Amino acid sequence: MILIAMGVSGSGKTTVGEQLAARLHCGFADADEFHSEANKKKMHEGHPLTDEDRxxxxxxxxxxxxxxxxxxVDFVFACSALKVVYRxxxxxGDKDVVFVYLHGTREVLATRLGARKGHFxxxxxxxxxxxxxxxxxxxEAIFVDIDQTPEQVVDEIVEKVTLRR
Structure with missing residues (x-):
């Protein structure tokens, strides 16, 4: 099974994805690793990406x-996957690709982003x-509210994935 932790920036995709992969004893990759240097530079400068960039x-x-x-092999990816067409x-068409939607309020997301250091x-x-x-x-996806600890988020995902299987 391939799990994709999705959501906007600040939703905890990387943190949750890494912990989920460790819990499931499988690999992990952050979609940010797949961005071109031009995309990273554009985002760092405060410019949103276009579909052509994506x-x-x-x-x-x-x-x-x-x-x-x-x-x-089972694997966990962290990817924003913001639009239906991206997903x-x-x-x-692969039924073994499961999205996990990490969602929260704008306030929770903004607080998390404000505390983040060293991200482009x-x-x-x-x-x-x-x-x-x-x-x-x-x-289309397993829904998990991010207004809890990463460990609680991972527990909820594991429980929901187990039920889904």
């Missing part, structure tokens, strides 16, 4: 998903991500 990034993540599936590219994402872009977000349906 297409190659999403295709490279899908290739990584396919490689993990071909190897027959469609990442899923590509400019916190002023939060609103552009919220504007871009097309929340998944409950059929």
């Amino acid at each position: 297409w190659p990034w999403l295709r490279s993540i899908r290739e990584a998903i396919e490689a993990k599936r071909a190897a027959g 469609d590219i990442l899923r590509a 994402f400019d916190p002023s872009l939060l609103q552009s991500q919220l504007d871009t977000l097309e929340p998944p349906t409950e059929e």
